[in-house]
Amino acid sequence: MVDYINEELIFSLLEKSKKVDESEIKEIINKAKNCKGLSLEEVAKLLYVEGGELLDEIFDAARYVKNKVYGKRVVLFAPLYTSNECTNNCLYCGFRRDNKELHRKTLSLDEIVTEAKAIEAQGHKRILLICGEYPGKTGVKHLTDAMDAVYKCGDIRRINVEAAPMKIEEYRQLKEHGIGTYVIFQETYNRDVYKKMHPVGLKADFDWRITAIDRAFEAGIDDVGVGALLGLYDYRFEVLGLLMHIDAFEKKYGVGPHTISVPRLRPALGWGLDEIPYLVNDDDFRKIVAVYRLAVPYTGIILSTRESPKLRDELLSLGVSQISAGSKTSPGGYAEEEEKADQFEVNDHRTLNQMLETICDNGYIPSFCTACYRRCRTGEAFMEYAKEGEIHEFCQPNAILTFKENLMDYGTDGLRTKGQEIINKALDEIEDVNIRKSTVEKLKEIEGGKRDIYF
Secondary structure, three states: OOOOOOHHHHHHHHHHOOOOOHHHHHHHHHHHOOOOOOOHHHHHHHHOOOOHHHHHHHHHHHHHHHHHHHOOEEEEEEEEEEEOOOOOOOOOOOOOOOOOOOOOOEOOHHHHHHHHHHHHHHOOOEEEEEEOOOOOOOOHHHHHHHHHHHHHHOOOOEEEEEOOOOOHHHHHHHHHOOEEEEEOOOEOOOHHHHHHHOOOOHHHOHHHHHOHHHHHHHOOOOOEEEEEOEOOOOHHHHHHHHHHHHHHHHHHHOOOOOEEEOOEOOOOOOOOOOOOOOOOOHHHHHHHHHHHHHHOOOOEEEEOOOOOHHHHHHHOOOOOOEEEOOOOOOOOOOOOOOOOOOOOOOOOOOOHHHHHHHHHHOOOEEEOOOHHHHOOOOHHHHHHHHHOOOOHHHHHHHHHHHHHHHHHHHOOHHHHHHHHHHHHHHHHOOOOHHHHHHHHHHHHHHHOOOOOOOO
16 A cells, blocks of 8 residues: 555644634745745645635735746646546546446547647647546557647647556656656545545556556656546545645655646536535635645646636636636547537636637736747756746746737737737736847747747
């Protein structure tokens, strides 16, 4: 048994934190503004803050830390589902083996390319490749063939992969074929709940899944994304479990996660649950996002289209730095809408351009940047910049450049007007005179027809 997660310690910390002392909470919040993170004990105390001025102070601190580390940029991407066939039987998932209502499909390479082109036609440059776990159909060769085909077919510049645990050699193959970030969710960090939710299949092995990050690192993949599915168990336990997992592999490999995702459980066609076991309301969800931002300030926080438009817009200021847009959660969904083929219900149906307008209206700058991957600012190199609060020196100008390119190639007249205003404002916010000057020069190159320019 792998001992990354000390459940006894988590329960002890939560029990001790039920009585919140206001002065101590204020001290923790002030410490968080140093952008150096928080201990598990401190996080446990913040998680018991319920409403009022203290919670508002947590939110204010999250806004401060997010802007300090990442600036006002928001990275956009879209998922590409290559298969919904799966041999696991996760009770919360529409792809589960026993779901007889789902239309099963695994895309051919030609169909995958068609999907990638449809995503690119929206204006995206970064995708997240996702599939169910079906040995013999959706193994590493399925993924690497898909990556090769997508990279060759157009101008998708970075492919991140969310896939089941693999062997070290298989992770090496993903690395060789140009993976960006490897994403895997433990789903729940409570062993008993995990066993109940994953009764059969390869995914039933808690230890094999929680050590997937180790094998990815050992294979040379130094850019990883993690998360817990909120709603399977007490969210306070899950937040501490995830942070305990992060602390373990950061100490072991010297690298923390590039991203933390915050998926909140939603009903799915043919799922095996009668209700969401531990419903997370909107107020608690806001708190979770803010606390993650304070606890792991260097990490990007990803929000999917599971959430409502209003809540997604609000969470941009509380710590979220990456969002999906114009998403489909079924294989082939971009090219031709598939009925009864989705993994979960999408709640935000806005197009990418509509999302871009909203981001601009809220004072943020959209980003399609993939520069860190190609400038080798991953792993320890990324952590060095992010932990010192210096990553925004690259993020801001690269957001400007990629958004300008998007506006010219895909933007409507109204979006171009709003976008240019945001670009001008973002330029003024670049403190380094030389970088600002160089950004202006690169913008002129983009206006002249040059593409894919970055720092």
